Amino acid sequence: MNTKQSKKGHLEAAASHHEQAARFHREASHHFGAGKDYDHAAHQAVMAHGYALHAIDEANNVVKHNAGASTVLPPPTGSAEHSTTAAQHHAAAAELHGQAAQHLRHAAKLFDDDRSAVAHDTQLAFSLAVRALSHGNEAARQHVTSTRDKTPVTGAA
Numbered sequence: 001m002n003t004k005q006s007k008k009g010h011l012e013a014a015a016s017h018h019e020q021a022a023r024f025h026r027e028a029s030h031h032f033g034a035g036k037d038y039d040h041a042a043h044q045a046v047m048a049h050g051y052a053l054h055a056i057d058e059a060n061n062v063v064k065h066n067a068g069a070s071t072v073l074p075p076p077t078g079s080a081e082h083s084t085t086a087a088q089h090h091a092a093a094a095e096l097h098g099q100a101a102q103h104l105r106h107a108a109k110l111f112d113d114d115r116s117a118v119a120h121d122t123q124l125a126f127s128l129a130v131r132a133l134s135h136g137n138e139a140a141r142q143h144v145t146s147t148r149d150k151t152p153v154t155g156a157a
Contacts, residue, residue, distance in 0.1 A: 008111045010061045011122070015104035017055035018097045018129065024048035025094035025136065032139070033087035042143055045090065049136050052097065056129050059104065059122055089139035096132035100125040 024047040031041030084092075107121035 007062045008108050010058045011104050011108040011111065011118075014055045014058035014062075014125070015101040015108065017051045017058060018101035018104065018125070021048045021051035021055060021132070022094040022097035022101065024051060025090045025097060025132075028139070029087045029090035029094060032085065032090060032143075038143065038147075041086075041090075042140075045136060045140060045143070048090070048093065048097075049133070049140075052093075052129055052133055052136065055097075055100065055104075056126065059126055059129075062122060084138070086139040086142045089135040089142070093132040093135040093139070096128045096135065100128040100132065103128070 024044045028041045028044035028048060031037050031044065103121040103125040107118045107125070110117045110121070
C-alpha cells in the first residue's frame, strides 16, 4: 500500500471510529434519558470514549505525514450549562461524532484532488471530536458524582 492509499485509509478508519462513537453515545443517551440501567449506560459511554480516541489517533496519522502540518487543539469549551443532563451530553456527543465522520468521509473522497480541502475537513473533524470528548467527559463527571452521592462511604472515622 502506498503512502497516499495509507493516508486515505486512515481518514476512512477515523470516520468509521467516529460513527461507532456516535452509536455508543446515542445508546448511552437513551439509557441515561430513560433513567435506568446506569451501569450499561456508563459502559456505552466508555466505549464511545475509546472509539473517539481511536478516531483522533487515525486522523492524526494523516496529519503527522504531511510536512509542516500540525494539529491545533481548539480552546477547551469548559463545562457546559449545569442544567444539561448526561443524556443530553451524550446526545450532543453523538451528533458531533456524526458530523466529524461526515467531514472525514468528505476528506477521503477529495483526497486525490484537493489537499487543502482535505486538511480543512480533517481539522474540522478534529475540532468536533474534541468537543464531543468534552461532552462525554462532562457526562462521565455527572455520572460519577451522582453515583458517589448515593453510595455511603465505608471505613470513614
